[in-house]
Amino acid sequence: MSYSAGELSPEGRTHWKRSGHAALLAGIENGSPEGVCVSMKQRLPLVGEVLVDAGDVRFTGLHRGPLRLNPPSTEETHIMGRYSRLQEIRRMDPARDCAEILRLMSQYEFPWDYRQGISIAFLRDYGVPRISVLLDRTQEFERNGQKRYDDTVLFGYEMAAEGFESERARAAARHLNRIHGRYRIPNEDYLYVLATTVVGPKRWIDRFGWRPLCAQEAGALAEVGRRMAAMMGIEGAPDTYEGFEELLDAYEERMFAYDPANRRVANATFRVMAAWYPAPLRPLVARLSLALLDEPLLGALGFPEQPRWARAAAVRLVRARSRGVRLLPARPRWLPSRPRPRSYPFGYELDDLGPHWAQNRPLESLPMEKS
Numbered sequence: 001m002s003y004s005a006g007e008l009s010p011e012g013r014t015h016w017k018r019s020g021h022a023a024l025l026a027g028i029e030n031g032s033p034e035g036v037c038v039s040m041k042q043r044l045p046l047v048g049e050v051l052v053d054a055g056d057v058r059f060t061g062l063h064r065g066p067l068r069l070n071p072p073s074t075e076e077t078h079i080m081g082r083y084s085r086l087q088e089i090r091r092m093d094p095a096r097d098c099a100e101i102l103r104l105m106s107q108y109e110f111p112w113d114y115r116q117g118i119s120i121a122f123l124r125d126y127g128v129p130r131i132s133v134l135l136d137r138t139q140e141f142e143r144n145g146q147k148r149y150d151d152t153v154l155f156g157y158e159m160a161a162e163g164f165e166s167e168r169a170r171a172a173a174r175h176l177n178r179i180h181g182r183y184r185i186p187n188e189d190y191l192y193v194l195a196t197t198v199v200g201p202k203r204w205i206d207r208f209g210w211r212p213l214c215a216q217e218a219g220a221l222a223e224v225g226r227r228m229a230a231m232m233g234i235e236g237a238p239d240t241y242e243g244f245e246e247l248l249d250a251y252e253e254r255m256f257a258y259d260p261a262n263r264r265v266a267n268a269t270f271r272v273m274a275a276w277y278p279a280p281l282r283p284l285v286a287r288l289s290l291a292l293l294d295e296p297l298l299g300a301l302g303f304p305e306q307p308r309w310a311r312a313a314a315v316r317l318v319r320a321r322s323r324g325v326r327l328l329p330a331r332p333r334w335l336p337s338r339p340r341p342r343s344y345p346f347g348y349e350l351d352d353l354g355p356h357w358a359q360n361r362p363l364e365s366l367p368m369e370k371s
Contacts, residue, residue, distance in 0.1 A: 081330045085109055086214060094219030098227070099163045101220035105213075108330070110201075111337030113209045113322075117201030118153065119273065123293065124196045126266045127252065127300030129259035131189055136261035140355065141268035149272055150341035151353045156197070157339050158350065164227040171350060173231035174363045179354045180232070181361070188251065190234045195248040198225040198241065208318045210326040233367040256300040263302035288314040 085104055092101055106114040126132045135141060140148045158172035198221045206212045213221075222241040229237035238244050270289065274282040290298065291306040291314035298305055331337070344352065351359050 082326070082328075083330075085330060086211070089216050090214055092216055092220075094216050095223050098220040098223035099160050101217055102160050102224055103336075105201075105217055105220075107336035107338060110205050110209050111331075113205045114201050115153075116208070117204035118156075118197060120204060120293075121193075121196035121200035122149070122152070122269060123266060123301070124200065124248075124252070124297060125193055126262050126269070127257075127297050128189070128192070128255045129257055129262060130186075130255070131193070132259060132261040132265045134183060134185070135265050138355075141265050141272075144343075145268050145272040146275070147343040149269070150339075150343040153339050154341060154348065154353055158353075159228060159231070160224065164224075164231070170231065170366055170369075173228075173366055175350055175353065175358070177232055177366070178361050178363055179358045181364070182358075187235055190232065191229070191236060191247060192251045192255075194225050194229055194234060194237065195244045195251070198222055198244040199248045202241065208315075208322055210322045230368055231366050252296065256296055258300055258302050260302070262300060266301045266303075288317065291315075292318070 085108060089101055089104060094101065126135070155172055155176050159169045162168045202213050202218055202221060218241040222238065222244055225244055226237045226239060228234075238247055270286055273289065274285050277285050287306070287310055290303055291310040293301075293303075295305055341348065
């Protein structure tokens, strides 16, 4: 059985070169390709194994006989590109590839939505008096609210950027543990705060994202939470997303209650978030933000339930954005949405994160490093 190279039209040759597949194109034109590019919608007699699904084209096994390769239509390229990362994620293992899945979710698929989910996670922490009283006592949000927000986001980024087994992740975890070591924080509070970072993004994305999370993405969020718990010495972390969700709901049912400290810390955080927008829009942003919070959380923070019109308008506005995002092409590989901390316009070092006093405290080995 023999295999011959496909014939490429001038348009096809231009498309594949522009798409960055010049090496494969050269192989085809030399007559001995290892594979051929085909659009997902072409019906072709293919033999061999699927090798890789790479962005807007699929590399498949050898094609028997001559093949004319034309560039896919604009519609085909758009459809394939928008959901190509979802296909890629579905082939991954949530336990093994959790850091990569998190990177694809937070920097490519749902950068804005993921940040909103994390912001809601912050607010949920303030519904627990035992947590908000401690935060209120430190005055970090009152004095340095933007920095406190940026530092929390950056710690998560540093721990996942090169994988949770990397030295970069371990260094970030040691620094975070050094900060927390100053306070007596119950293990169940650590677990709850961790659960908000797992459940918050998924609930937001499932409700408002341009598509819901797939099982692999939910599993990766849970695995990220489990690995962070191991590095921080938090005991009893669930193994599954469902376990984190049950933990969060049960904890909130027991612990949500109003305290003046809740509202003070929440107000300080809302001031930080509102400052991201032009001054004339800030009252509207604050109203819409409150309208997206659930009633138990509003009650625990000391805010009244928002009018029906405000809740409906906020939901319609966010979902309209999601419908628009769904129509856009996928974010290109060369343009990830990484954190842009306002507190560090010229960059940061790990020691810059956290309160100034933490730099003078000794670092300790991670629980997994202790023999």
